[in-house]
Amino acid sequence: MGDYYVSVLANIGMFSFIALSAYLLLLTGEISFGQQAFFGIGAYASGIATALWGLPFPVALLFGAGMGAATAGLLGLLTLRTRGLYFAMATLAFAELVRLGLQEWIYVRTVEDEPVGPNGVDGFRGIRYVFENGITPGVFLIVIAGLLALLLVCFALAERGRIGSMLRLVGADPLLAATLGIDVKRVKVLAAAAAGAIAALGGCLFAHLNTYVEPRNFDIMLGVHSLAYGLIGGLGTAFGPILGVLLDVGLLESVRVFQGYRMIVFGGMVALLLIFMPRGILDETRVRRIAGVWRRGRARARHHAEA
């Protein structure tokens, strides 16, 4: 497999994390324009952990995800009191603060005679853990795919059970949720923290694959895209946002005919979908229909096997 395809697949994998992060909040009825902040926090935190502190990559992943969860949970605690635009505005403001903060932040140390660390607008160079440990891009791609698969299994289990029902009910009708005994604010804050951890994981992988990150990577466009992935792909299943990433990164960015027109096609796609499929391609109704066909097919297969 060529390097180009590896990099496209790696991008699909990494953006799937931030897409799932925004999706989790959309399920609870909250729109975040700031998931890129946690992606950035994950990237910087994990980069510092491996490049400056010499910690192993799995520990750096946990550290990055933990930082993402802690900051997102705290932001949620402060801003999720009321529904609606308040949270959307707060996340956007927070994300811009984080980006501007990273532009100012200098924490450079000499590691093996070379300066390494966050260096303001010049970014954070020398996150070379993957390279130094002889991990090829192909192997790293497997790491990304494995983590993504694990995350999708978590989503699938949650959505089949009571947790998924709770998240969707909080999103669909918070008042009803409360009168059925659900602590709506707690559910939203926990969802925000989990979403922060998921976005941060994507950031950890991004930083270690590229070896270099800069504050510009985490601008508002990344946040808007991550939100659009769920709205395009659909809010009926966790595969919806993945489908959104596949369409954007996989099709528009990587297929030559679309190049140069990517943003135009993407913007048009979002506009058309919001009109004709307001909850995306794989919305609740379509997911239900597909699940029904699948169940009937399996029942028929079982019937044939018994006969």
Added chain:
Amino acid sequence: MLKLEGVTRRFGGIEAIKDLALDVPAGARLGLIGPNGSGKTTLLNLLSGVVASDVGAIRFDGERIETLSAHRFARLGIARTFQNLRLVRHMTVRENVWLAQHSLPAAAAFRRHAPAEIAFAARIAALLGELGLAAVAETPVSALPLPHQRRVELARALARQPKLLLLDEPAGGMTPAETREMGALIARLVPDDVTLILVEHKIDLVTRLCPRIAVLDFGRKIADGAPGEVLRRPDVMEIYFGRAETADA
């Protein structure tokens, strides 16, 4: 079990509930009537924690609860239905009733086939049967006629096995025949030990189900007692039947 003292709730300059005192013993069935805008739904909102009172005390089993949030009211065993129906439209009847599972103890969330969950599933199956919803269990609620949608709300509230059940116009928008059917279902399915507060415009339904009636008018309780007495009071008749009729009487 439920006791209100001096409860007042204002919306802007309007006092939706004014200095209300109410004592509802366990297992009582109280009908709540009054003209539109008299504060009936506001009272149910206060009793389910959906709105908070400005002044006054609400006691449930002796505990002060007026400052708690709605989910804490629910966890105390207070269930309600909504006049304007709160059903998740794309979900089936069974799925909507299953939403009551969020009142089960949290431990059941992580264990499939926990005893509490098995008992709950059996309870739902029985309720759907009793309410005549078994045949439409897999139909999206949005496809059902209004009387059936109201039954789904009732099923969801009953599935929680509440101590206090608040019904907000359970026969709203129904024909007399449908109303009678709903009355029979409520009489049969609400266990005797459950305290019931019924808000309803249809006096027949209220007198049939409730041995006690309270009347609200402009947020004040103007009468409280047996239907025979309450409905004969001139001020209540004036509200319900107009001034001319009371003058003739």
